[in-house]
Amino acid sequence: MLYRKFPKIPDLEISALGLGCMRLPTTGDDSAAIDEAGATAILGAALDSGVNYVDTAWPYHKEQSEPWLGRAMRDLGCRDSLQLATKAPTWLVKESGDWERFLSQQLERLKTTRIDFYLLHALNGARWKTVLDTGGLEFLARARADGRIGHAGFSFHDSLGVFKRIIDGWTDCEFCQVQYNYLDEGFQAGGEGIAYAADRAVGVIVMEPLRGGILARVPDGVRSIFGGYRTPRMPAEWALRHVLDRQEVVTVLSGMGNAGQLYENAAVASSAQPNSMTGPERAVIDQARDHLVSRMAAPCTACGYCSPCPSGVNIVDTFGMWNEAAMFGTVDENRRQYRSGLQARGNGAQACVECGQCVPKCPQGIDIPARLKEAHSTLG
Numbered sequence: 001m002l003y004r005k006f007p008k009i010p011d012l013e014i015s016a017l018g019l020g021c022m023r024l025p026t027t028g029d030d031s032a033a034i035d036e037a038g039a040t041a042i043l044g045a046a047l048d049s050g051v052n053y054v055d056t057a058w059p060y061h062k063e064q065s066e067p068w069l070g071r072a073m074r075d076l077g078c079r080d081s082l083q084l085a086t087k088a089p090t091w092l093v094k095e096s097g098d099w100e101r102f103l104s105q106q107l108e109r110l111k112t113t114r115i116d117f118y119l120l121h122a123l124n125g126a127r128w129k130t131v132l133d134t135g136g137l138e139f140l141a142r143a144r145a146d147g148r149i150g151h152a153g154f155s156f157h158d159s160l161g162v163f164k165r166i167i168d169g170w171t172d173c174e175f176c177q178v179q180y181n182y183l184d185e186g187f188q189a190g191g192e193g194i195a196y197a198a199d200r201a202v203g204v205i206v207m208e209p210l211r212g213g214i215l216a217r218v219p220d221g222v223r224s225i226f227g228g229y230r231t232p233r234m235p236a237e238w239a240l241r242h243v244l245d246r247q248e249v250v251t252v253l254s255g256m257g258n259a260g261q262l263y264e265n266a267a268v269a270s271s272a273q274p275n276s277m278t279g280p281e282r283a284v285i286d287q288a289r290d291h292l293v294s295r296m297a298a299p300c301t302a303c304g305y306c307s308p309c310p311s312g313v314n315i316v317d318t319f320g321m322w323n324e325a326a327m328f329g330t331v332d333e334n335r336r337q338y339r340s341g342l343q344a345r346g347n348g349a350q351a352c353v354e355c356g357q358c359v360p361k362c363p364q365g366i367d368i369p370a371r372l373k374e375a376h377s378t379l380g
Helices: 036-048 065-076 097-109 125-133 136-145 160-169 190-199 220-227 235-244 259-269 279-294 315-328 331-345 368-379
Strands: 003-006 009-015 017-020 053-055 083-088 115-123 149-156 175-179 203-207 249-254
Touching: 003 249, 009 017, 009 249, 017 036, 017 259, 036 065, 036 259, 053 249, 065 083, 065 097, 083 097, 097 115, 097 136, 115 125, 115 136, 125 136, 125 160, 136 149, 149 160, 149 203, 160 175, 160 190, 175 190, 190 203, 220 235, 220 279, 235 249, 235 259, 235 279, 249 259, 279 315, 315 331, 315 368, 331 368
Parallel strands: 017 053, 017 249, 053 083, 083 115, 115 149, 149 175, 175 203, 203 249
Antiparallel strands: 003 009
16 A cells, blocks of 8 residues: 655555445445445454544434444454544534534544544535634634544535635635545546645545446456556556646545455555656546536536526536446436435426526536436436
């Protein structure tokens, strides 16, 4: 296993691959029913492979991920061998006392007295305001001072502008966690955000390097592109190497479903040095991205300029699900996701009243109301 360091934490080596605990194996369709034996086997394989960073969060597996991890670390006797990361549920914070309440419960769930890396979870513009208004940064400073947390940072889901505002407004921030992969180069914080954070000595953790596993299950056209390169590599390896090639990235989180996947990904993280990809390898990644983009149903870049919709339509996520279905042939999966999520909450394309306010805001010139109708005909 190769190891890297956070700029503000130079004495600590972190494995290039981290174990994400959001997609653990389950015993049925209920995500709360974690297959504890299978999940613990994955954690054991991670330890065997030199992985020392494990990431969980309050809501994962319907709030069962943290309790499972606490039991697994106890049973394997591995707490002192791991850098443990979890996240404060910022969307549940209503007043200053909530910060202490959640941290206390998380320490109990995880059966520990210290969380090594504590993140403000899923920050966006509104939640960043909540952090500031409820004394969230002051709470983190107190918890660091008394030893309950070691290092503080945030995970992120919003626009690049909001990301920069958080980085600039939190001078003590040690690390950030962003979504990044070869298809989402410009999504949310994206590659530009990674460079922006690194320029300010904020370490970067990458989530979704395989885009929820979908970049390991690419269509035949992309497999042919990868297969044409002189060195045989599986699609997942190409995706991981793309992310690990960035020297700003300290660790890459992957939610692996079994020990075999863990060992495969660990092998990549044991050889993928930063800045090592060649020009021909970069060309292969570019071809794969171009092929997938050519299959998109709508040329949406998820910039969010069309939002907010006065009727409540989540335009970006609707187009995202539609595009994913078109690019990867996952119509059934995305249809279930759309129906149970956006459509059920009233934020799907069915809520569009064709007011047209979004159209002049779109840099891509998309006829958004018309394309929303098409998206709903596929997914709704």
